[in-house]
Amino acid sequence: xxxxxxxxxxxxxxxxxxxxxxxxxxxxxFFTSRETAAFMAxxxxxxxxxxxxxxxxxxxxxxxxxxxxVERLQEYQATLNNIHLVCYENDAQIVGLLRDNLELLxxxxxxxxxxxxxxxxxxxxxxxxxEKTLFSRAKHEKFDFVIGNPPYLKIGKDAPEALSMPxxxxxxxxxxxxxxxxxxxxxxxxxEMVYIMPRSWTSGAYFTKFRKKFLxxxxxxxxxxxxxxxDVFDHEDVLQETMIVRVKKTSTExxxxxxxxxxxxxxxxxxxxxxxxxxxxxxxKDNYVFILSNDTDKETVSQISHFNHTLPDIGLKMRTGLxxxxxxxxxxxxxxxxxTVPLFYSQHIKNGKVVFPVSKQGEYIKTTQSSLLxxxxxxxxxxxxxxxxxxxxxxxxxxxxxEYKEYSKISTQNKINFICGEKELSTEQVFGxxxxxxxxxxDNYYRILNGSTQVNSTExxxxxxxxxxxIEQMGKELLAMHNMTEMxxxxxxEKYL
Ligand SMILES: C[S@@+](CC[C@H](N)C(=O)[O-])C[C@H]1O[C@@H](n2cnc3c(N)ncnc32)[C@H](O)[C@@H]1O
Numbered sequence: 001x002x003x004x005x006x007x008x009x010x011x012x013x014x015x016x017x018x019x020x021x022x023x024x025x026x027x028x029x030f031f032t033s034r035e036t037a038a039f040m041a042x043x044x045x046x047x048x049x050x051x052x053x054x055x056x057x058x059x060x061x062x063x064x065x066x067x068x069x070v071e072r073l074q075e076y077q078a079t080l081n082n083i084h085l086v087c088y089e090n091d092a093q094i095v096g097l098l099r100d101n102l103e104l105l106x107x108x109x110x111x112x113x114x115x116x117x118x119x120x121x122x123x124x125x126x127x128x129x130x131e132k133t134l135f136s137r138a139k140h141e142k143f144d145f146v147i148g149n150p151p152y153l154k155i156g157k158d159a160p161e162a163l164s165m166p167x168x169x170x171x172x173x174x175x176x177x178x179x180x181x182x183x184x185x186x187x188x189x190x191x192e193m194v195y196i197m198p199r200s201w202t203s204g205a206y207f208t209k210f211r212k213k214f215l216x217x218x219x220x221x222x223x224x225x226x227x228x229x230x231d232v233f234d235h236e237d238v239l240q241e242t243m244i245v246r247v248k249k250t251s252t253e254x255x256x257x258x259x260x261x262x263x264x265x266x267x268x269x270x271x272x273x274x275x276x277x278x279x280x281x282x283x284x285k286d287n288y289v290f291i292l293s294n295d296t297d298k299e300t301v302s303q304i305s306h307f308n309h310t311l312p313d314i315g316l317k318m319r320t321g322l323x324x325x326x327x328x329x330x331x332x333x334x335x336x337x338x339x340t341v342p343l344f345y346s347q348h349i350k351n352g353k354v355v356f357p358v359s360k361q362g363e364y365i366k367t368t369q370s371s372l373l374x375x376x377x378x379x380x381x382x383x384x385x386x387x388x389x390x391x392x393x394x395x396x397x398x399x400x401x402x403e404y405k406e407y408s409k410i411s412t413q414n415k416i417n418f419i420c421g422e423k424e425l426s427t428e429q430v431f432g433x434x435x436x437x438x439x440x441x442x443d444n445y446y447r448i449l450n451g452s453t454q455v456n457s458t459e460x461x462x463x464x465x466x467x468x469x470x471i472e473q474m475g476k477e478l479l480a481m482h483n484m485t486e487m488x489x490x491x492x493x494e495k496y497l
Contacts, residue, residue: 004108005067008101009034012062015097027091031061032149032196036244037068039268040194043222043246044069044145050076053083056143056186058122058150058179060087061094063101065147070105070113077110085115086143088122095119123178127164130185143186146193150179168210177201177210184218187249192221199225199241199451202289205458211287214247220282222246222258225291225451241451243291257281259292286462290448300444303497307464314468315422316433318457320384321412323372325362331372332362340364341373342404343411346383349397352438352484354381356404365411373409376401378426380419380433381412382460386453392486393446394455396437398430417457429468432475436465438489441497470496 012031024030032040053073057066066085073083085105089098099117106113118125129140153175155161161178162169168181176197183193201207224244248254259274259281276292280301283290292298311317323343325332333340336357343365348356357363367373383395399418404410412418419425419433436442442463450459465471477492478484 004105005034005038005064005071007104008062008064008067011097011101012064015062015094019093027151027153029061029091029094029151030149032064034064034068035267036196037064038071039224040065040147040196040244041068041072043194043224043244044072044192046076047144049079050144051079051081053080053145054141054143054188055083055085056146056148056183057085058088058146058148058183058186060089060098060117061149063087063098063105065149067101067105069145069147070109074110080111083109083111083113085113086118087115088118088120088125090119090121092119121161123161123164123175123182126182126185127160130165130182141186142188142191144188144191146183146187146191147195148179148183148193149196150176150183152176152198168213170206170209173210174200177207177214181210181214184214184247184249187218189249192246192248193218194244194246196242196244199243199291202243202291202451203449203459204456205286205462208286211289215282215287215289216251218247218249219252219254219278220245220257220289221248221254222260223281223289223291224260224262226262253278261293288449291451292448297444297448300441301448303441304445304464306497307466309465309467310463311419311461311465314465314471316419316425316468317421318382318417318419318460320457321414321416321418322374323365323411324414328365328367328372329362331365331367331369333364333366334359334361336364337366340366341407341409341411343413344381344399344416345413346385346416349381349383349395349416352397352434354397354399354403367411372411374411374420376404376407376410377420377424378430380425380430380437382417382419382437382455384415384417384455386455388453392443393453394437394443396434398434398484400427400430417455417460419460426472426475428472428475428479430475431478432471432473434484435474435478435489435492436471438484438486439493440486440490441493466496 055069060066066087089095102115102117106115154172155175157172162173165178165181180195180197187193226242256275257278259276261272262268274293280298281290290301342356343363347358347360348354378401379399381397381399386393386395474492481488
């Protein structure tokens with residue numbers, strides 16, 4: 001078979017040039033690069049005696065992934081008698097090109113290939129089959145190989161797709177995980193799917209229902225992460241952190257998961273590979289997925305999982321700052337007056353301390369609106385956003401109310417998070433929390449848990465932490481050291497691991 005994948009990629013580029021990106025973005029359309037498609041196809045482990053292969057590519061676009069998989073299957077000409085490929089694509093603009101590409105694929109495949117192009121909504125068109133199985137096991141066409149790069153699109157909680165798969169949804173879902181869930185549903189037992197997904201589903205409460213079902217009906221056997229987001233989609237500027245997963249439809253846990261990563265190269269030459277124990281990757285009652293790249297990561301997760309409390313367990317909570325500053329411009333002031341209170345921004349977080357004022361615009365707020373104000377109590381501030389280039393994801397600072405005695409209330413901008421207590425935290429307790437959040441261990445842990453640069457308070461509230469008296473003790477030790485550095489925090493932490 002001549003290099004048909006490259007040919008289809010060239011045709012895709014011409015198509016791309018003819019359409020504004022905005023139009024494709026509104027339907028979640030991004031195309032996989034040739035290298036990524038070939039890599040994805042290479043991940044499938046082939047059954048020994050495969051004679052017939054049923055392939056599924058949902059949201060097929062121009063058919064890049066189908067072509068990559070068919071190309072891979074050419075290696076099995078000796079045993080393979082027939083390939084049947086099913087593509088779903090509901091964008092009327094692209095189906096013409098997809099049909100041409102599938103026709104070409106059928107012509108050039110050395111293994112006899114038949115195909116069906118279903119111009120239907122992949123999710124909604126299967127609603128009846130999917131729902132029926134919740135009650136009785138209806139007979140339904142199943143596939144040997146499922147490959148996909150699903151649309152990335154948030155939809156309403158009452159959208160027809162969301163209503164078709166209610167068992168996966170919690171609030172407004174994203175089409176990508178409905179596609180992944182349906183892909184697994186469409187797979188034969190013990191067969192594998194290879195899917196591109198953003199990394200967001202691996203943690204957080206929002207995806208819990210999906211994670212539980214997906215990882216109960218299937219098991220992760222390979223995870224590939226990209227260091228650079230643009231490696232996956234040529235020319236596309238996709239801002240999501242992306243991963244490729246290979247999932248086997250089985251209830252049996254494998255011993256390990258292969259975790260690979262590439263660093264800024266487009267051709268998958270320089271692949272870093274780590275074999276991680278399955279139970280260390282998929283853990284906890286919420287099935288969080290930890291992307292471990294080496295033994296240090298494995299050790300980090302194991303050390304932290306020995307702590308058996310969470311912030312809410314010990315009467316504390318991380319919350320997101322209260323004030324969306326640009327919505328309340330008229331309340332902001334650059335200078336202090338009798339009726340203003342400090343509004344803390346991430347710019348006030350400096351090397352573990354809160355420095356205020358810093359002559360920043362709008363660093364005071366004048367309001368009586370209770371939703372924008374909080375009691376002036378001891379807090380641990382943690383920046384909500386950091387950049388990828390910064391050394392740390394977790395950047396905390398100790399806030400002591402005694403340093404701002406004249407105020408009974410203060411406010412916080414929504415780009416910082418803060419940890420507060422049901423009862424006011426003592427100075428030692430805030431310093432103890434600082435030890436945790438400024439340690440290398442917790443920073444690594446958060447990085448493994450959540451690939452994004454955003455610190456999400458819901459997630460922090462589920463992190464394992466020690467009990468309050470241990471935290472207090474840690475704070476005392478740090479205070480005695482008169483040193484707020486990461487090294488000092490690591491030194492204090494060491495004893496408690
Ligand atoms: C992210 S693109 C991927 C295209 C192609 N698989 C690739 O990897 O290059 C997702 C595709 O799914 C299609 N799509 C979106 N929603 C769909 C739905 N409900 N049913 C079928 N296709 C859909 C879009 O039109 C788009 O072509």
